[in-house]
Amino acid sequence: MKKQLIYIALAILGFVVSCKKDEDPKLEDPDKRIAAELVAKQADLLAAPNGWRATIYPKGGKGFMYYLKFNADGTVKMLSDFNATTSTVLAESTYRLKALMRPTLIFDGYSYIHFPADPNGSVSGGNNATGLASDFEFAFTKTTTDSIYFDGIFNGNKFNMSKLTAADEQKFLAGALKPFIDDATTATSNKILFILLDGKQIPVSISVSNKSISIAGKTSSPFAFKLDGLELKSPLKINNYTFDRVYWDDVNKQFYFLNGTTKIVIEVSLSPLPLDETPELHTLLASRWNSLLINMSTMPDQSATFKTAYNTANASLGTLGNAGRYIEYITILFNTNGTINFQIRYRNPSSPNSFFLADFNYTMNLNATTGVATFTQLGTPSGNASTIATYVVALRNYIANNSFKIAYISAAAPAGAKVGGFLGQSNPASFFYGTLSQ
Amino acid sequence: MKKIGILLTAIALLMFGCKKTENLEREIVGLGGDTWPKTALDTWLYDTFTKPYNIAVKYRWDGTEQDPNFTLVPPKAENVKPLMEMVNTAWVQPYVDLMGADFIRTYAPKNYVLIGSVRYNSGGTVTLGEAGGGIKITLFNVNNYDATNRAVSKRILKTIHHEFSHILHQTVMFQKEYQYITPSGYTADWNNASGFYNKGFISQYAQAAPEEDFVEMISLIITEGKNGFEVLTRNITDATALANVRQKQTMVTAYLKQTWNVDIESIQAKVQAALNQRAPESAGDYFAFGTDKLPILTIDPVANPNMSAPFIDIYNQTSVGLAGVGGAGRVLDQMALIRTSATQTTLRLYYRNTSGTAFTADFIYNVTNNANGTFSLTYASRDANADVIAAGVTSMTNFLAGKQFGVKYYYNANNTKQYTGIYDFNNQGTYMYGFLSY
Numbered sequence: 001m002k003k004q005l006i007y008i009a010l011a012i013l014g015f016v017v018s019c020k021k022d023e024d025p026k027l028e029d030p031d032k033r034i035a036a037e038l039v040a041k042q043a044d045l046l047a048a049p050n051g052w053r054a055t056i057y058p059k060g061g062k063g064f065m066y067y068l069k070f071n072a073d074g075t076v077k078m079l080s081d082f083n084a085t086t087s088t089v090l091a092e093s094t095y096r097l098k099a100l101m102r103p104t105l106i107f108d109g110y111s112y113i114h115f116p117a118d119p120n121g122s123v124s125g126g127n128n129a130t131g132l133a134s135d136f137e138f139a140f141t142k143t144t145t146d147s148i149y150f151d152g153i154f155n156g157n158k159f160n161m162s163k164l165t166a167a168d169e170q171k172f173l174a175g176a177l178k179p180f181i182d183d184a185t186t187a188t189s190n191k192i193l194f195i196l197l198d199g200k201q202i203p204v205s206i207s208v209s210n211k212s213i214s215i216a217g218k219t220s221s222p223f224a225f226k227l228d229g230l231e232l233k234s235p236l237k238i239n240n241y242t243f244d245r246v247y248w249d250d251v252n253k254q255f256y257f258l259n260g261t262t263k264i265v266i267e268v269s270l271s272p273l274p275l276d277e278t279p280e281l282h283t284l285l286a287s288r289w290n291s292l293l294i295n296m297s298t299m300p301d302q303s304a305t306f307k308t309a310y311n312t313a314n315a316s317l318g319t320l321g322n323a324g325r326y327i328e329y330i331t332i333l334f335n336t337n338g339t340i341n342f343q344i345r346y347r348n349p350s351s352p353n354s355f356f357l358a359d360f361n362y363t364m365n366l367n368a369t370t371g372v373a374t375f376t377q378l379g380t381p382s383g384n385a386s387t388i389a390t391y392v393v394a395l396r397n398y399i400a401n402n403s404f405k406i407a408y409i410s411a412a413a414p415a416g417a418k419v420g421g422f423l424g425q426s427n428p429a430s431f432f433y434g435t436l437s438q
Numbered sequence: 439m440k441k442i443g444i445l446l447t448a449i450a451l452l453m454f455g456c457k458k459t460e461n462l463e464r465e466i467v468g469l470g471g472d473t474w475p476k477t478a479l480d481t482w483l484y485d486t487f488t489k490p491y492n493i494a495v496k497y498r499w500d501g502t503e504q505d506p507n508f509t510l511v512p513p514k515a516e517n518v519k520p521l522m523e524m525v526n527t528a529w530v531q532p533y534v535d536l537m538g539a540d541f542i543r544t545y546a547p548k549n550y551v552l553i554g555s556v557r558y559n560s561g562g563t564v565t566l567g568e569a570g571g572g573i574k575i576t577l578f579n580v581n582n583y584d585a586t587n588r589a590v591s592k593r594i595l596k597t598i599h600h601e602f603s604h605i606l607h608q609t610v611m612f613q614k615e616y617q618y619i620t621p622s623g624y625t626a627d628w629n630n631a632s633g634f635y636n637k638g639f640i641s642q643y644a645q646a647a648p649e650e651d652f653v654e655m656i657s658l659i660i661t662e663g664k665n666g667f668e669v670l671t672r673n674i675t676d677a678t679a680l681a682n683v684r685q686k687q688t689m690v691t692a693y694l695k696q697t698w699n700v701d702i703e704s705i706q707a708k709v710q711a712a713l714n715q716r717a718p719e720s721a722g723d724y725f726a727f728g729t730d731k732l733p734i735l736t737i738d739p740v741a742n743p744n745m746s747a748p749f750i751d752i753y754n755q756t757s758v759g760l761a762g763v764g765g766a767g768r769v770l771d772q773m774a775l776i777r778t779s780a781t782q783t784t785l786r787l788y789y790r791n792t793s794g795t796a797f798t799a800d801f802i803y804n805v806t807n808n809a810n811g812t813f814s815l816t817y818a819s820r821d822a823n824a825d826v827i828a829a830g831v832t833s834m835t836n837f838l839a840g841k842q843f844g845v846k847y848y849y850n851a852n853n854t855k856q857y858t859g860i861y862d863f864n865n866q867g868t869y870m871y872g873f874l875s876y
Contacts, residue, residue, distance in 0.1 A: 074475045093515065094498060096474055108499035110514040110554050110581060119509040119555045128508050129558035137501060153501070154509070 034099045041103050044143055045070040050169040054161040055224045057233040058116045063224035066113060079172055080112040081225040087177040093232040102139040106437035120379055171227050181225060186206050192269040197239055203273045204266050244313030270429040272421050276405035281420055282371035282406045286334040292420050294434035295329040301411040305430035308403050312394040317346060320391050324349050339378055342366050344392060358384035360396060372425055374403045409433055479518060486526055491542045494679030495522060497552040513554040520585045524716060529598050532708035537700060545605050549574040554581040572605045588717035596661045603653035612693045617648035619682050635673045638682035655690045659702060659867060663710040664856060665724040665874055668732055672876060673717035704854035711853040721858045722845035724874055727777040732874035735858060738772035742857060748868040755833035760789060763830035767792045781805055783815060799823035801835055812842040812863045
């Protein structure tokens with residue numbers, strides 16, 4: 001009986017406890033929590049009295065920065081380094097916060113943030129159909145006192161915002177971005193850039209239009225503009241040096257890196273940089289490489305000085321008997337005995353099926369260490385060379401009166417060709433180059 | 439006895455212990471759609487579409503509306519109103535004017551979604567408009583919408599009229615005989631089936647199914663306009679195919695009239711009037727000599743009243759003069775201007791004698807095209823019938839000679855008829871109009 005009573009009592013207890021039905025969730029109602037979270041997130045967005053600086057590095061390449069100022073009425077103002085217009089004309093569009101899988105910031109009206117995401121390649125600068133694979137819906141991932149971090153919903157790009165100071169905001173609004181981008185373009189486009197690291201010239205390339213920087217072709221990163229330099233998506237690492245951003249010297253209009261507190265200036269070279277290759281080109285003349293072909297039409301990056309000499313000689317050659325003779329191309333033949341033939345191949349329009357070769361011979365005095373050479377005329381020009389010698393004197397003087405460093409360089413040439421340069425030593429802005437062959 | 443007491447207690451506990459109350463008033467998050475502070479555009483869309491016709495226009499980005507396999511961007515807010523104004527004036531209002539607001543309220547697709555870019559499909563094609571389930575219409579490429587570009591507006595309108603017509607025939611099916619006009623032409627492989635015109639179809643997609651054929655006919659008649667549609671049929675060189683298309687045209691006209699009491703010509707004229715307000719087409723481009731033109735302009739003041747009084751005077755004088763020739767009492771029925779070649783135009787008078795026999799008389803004029811876009815006529819010759827009546831119809835023959843004439847569209851009072859007319863360039867209150875044919 002006692003046993004029975006215990007069981008009954010237990011059963012009753014079970015009923016009493018198990019039937020307690022509490023519909024209220026342990027931590028508030030999830031719907032309310034979502035709503036509260038979104039309100040809090042919007043408060044975070046609005047808690048930047050001077051606006052935000054945001055960056056995105058789309059999957060499809062490049063990097064972009066945005067000045068963003070969110071308003072409580074659902075509008076957002078923005079500037080961007082996307083192009084000249086976006087850097088000066090403040091655009092207003094709309095944004096919305098929505099609870100998707102995570103609290104999400106959606107730029108739901110078209111503005112600069114959508115440019116890299118636009119599937120129209122002529123807008124984004126990427127491919128049709130995908131654009132640069134950027135994002136305009138962002139899930140909140142982390143909020144700190146002065147930054148908010150997001151993940152793109154569609155393409156998964158990271159999107160980070162950090163608060164601006166009043167002074168920086170004023171600079172953005174005053175249009176400081178565009179003149180900086182213009183200066184940066186002037187400082188880098190069509191320029192041969194290098195840095196001096198450990199006493200060596202190391203080529204650097206910065207493309208403002210492609211938003212990318214690389215050092216020696218070995219390490220590269222997309223970048224986005226800051227007011228005082230470039231922000232890199234990933235640090236550049238070369239020879240034990242790591243550079244995580246690029247600074248701008250507004251007085252000298254040049255970029256520089258910082259190694260600790262030491263400035264490493266990105267300098268402009270007047271002549272192409274010798275490529276860091278071993279064995280060096282000057283040690284292989286007349287063995288690995290037997291000739292250098294210089295064709296002005298396929299190798300347009302020649303120095304102005306060389307072009308002048310070439311054009312003078314060419315024009316002068318045309319006056320020979322007023323026949324309109326012209327230079328087709330020039331070949332420098334390296335001979336095993338240390339001489340070279342500076343061979344001008346020219347044509348005469350009156351005999352369209354023939355060409356003529358004129359060989360001017362020089363002794364090459366080559367410094368085996370530095371690769372610097374001078375040329376001394378060998379003998380008197382004969383044959384065709386004798387015929388045209390006085391007409392092409394500009395080219396002959398150019399060769400005879402300069403000293404050249406002979407080295408591999410990188411310059412515009414037919415695809416696949418190995419390029420050798422003759423870099424003037426007394427005047428760095430004077431050089432010429434051609435393609436090497438055996 | 440004791441046992442019964444315990445049992446009763448247990449039952450009582452069971453009955454009351456599980457009483458639970460649930461809060462049924464709780465709001466569900468996201469029910470009722472997203473909300474945001476209303477802009478002027480939101481208000482305009484609400485007042486123009488949502489409130490009167492229960493049509494929602496979603497222009498703010500909502501990723502859930504779209505296939506996640508495509509990269510798309512939201513539309514520019516400033517392009518939304520021009521586009522939707524066009525949709526309103528060239529789709530909603532014509533039906534509202536003729537059928538009343540309830541017609542649109544009942545049958546129109548309820549959900550418009552606007553997308554900024556086109557949709558790039560895997561095959562290299564792009565999608566400009568899409569409709570689903572009679573409920574949702576997605577319009578792409580809003581960012582490139584230009585209200586003055588007729589081709590763009592026409593394409594969008596065609597999508598809308600196409601889908602709307604689907605809803606109509608899905609509500610009341612069209613004539614069973616329709617599918618037997620060109621029964622063998624329908625194919626699922628319609629996009630690879632060429633030569634649709636001479637198979638008796640007005641568009642390539644019309645070959646997909648009788649339903650598509652039916653709504654293609656309606657949407658093309660409406661959006662191309664009377665002249666545009668006639669020019670389309672000039673592509674059909676096969677007599678049987680042309681007869682089939684004409685039969686389809688008759689059937690869609692009869693269907694709309696009998697089933698819905700919709701006069702397709704009135705809708706057509708209203709849509710064209712709305713289109714011509716923003717993106718006018720030149721009526722003169724149709725009234726010209728050529729196999730892709732409509733060279734015959736028939737003028738009948740009885741069938742098409744309200745031509746200018748000065749012209750009616752001339753016409754009436756011509757009529758009286760004709761009757762007076764030889765006292766024979768001939769009756770003028772109508773007249774036509776026919777562009778018989780690039781350089782000549784014929785004035786053809788249609789008349790009957792007292793015994794009812796019909797005659798035509800041709801007066802041939804040389805055409806000069808003037809720099810201001812007008813043309814002038816100079817009398818050249820006439821045929822034998824014209825010789826007989828010439829003295830009686832000088833009012834008309836003199837009126838045509840020596841003036842500069844322009845070509846444009848004329849509408850009746852409530853835009854339910856669109857006429858192609860000719861006006862005296864230096865006296866634009868004098869005009870005549872009619873319909874073009876070939």
